[in-house]
Amino acid sequence: MLTIKEYTVESIRDPYGILSGQRYEFRFDLDVPEEDELYVENGVYVKTVFMVDGEQSRILSYHFYEASTDRYLDFDMEPEEEEALAAFCKEHLAED
DSSP: OOOEEEEEEEEEOOTTOOSSSEEEEEEEEEOOOTTSTTOOTTOEEEEEEEEEETTEEEEEEEEEEETTTOOEEOOOOOHHHHHHHHHHHHHTGGGO
């Protein structure tokens, strides 16, 4: 399971009104144990784009990066991790 140390959230502006609903970008700094395959000595963060459109909400995309270099890390989340992260995003939208 992903352990979040810190996070930030920003509303993504759609100046042309092309997209339906609202989009938010979350950045999660993760605490990854050394024995986890995602572990990187310099730390890991994940950027997530979260969409809210009426009663529907979901993660549109996420990408893992090495914290000190911003190097992309090619990993996927387990379905239960993605569900937990989506619930966290939905719960913390008001902090934007």
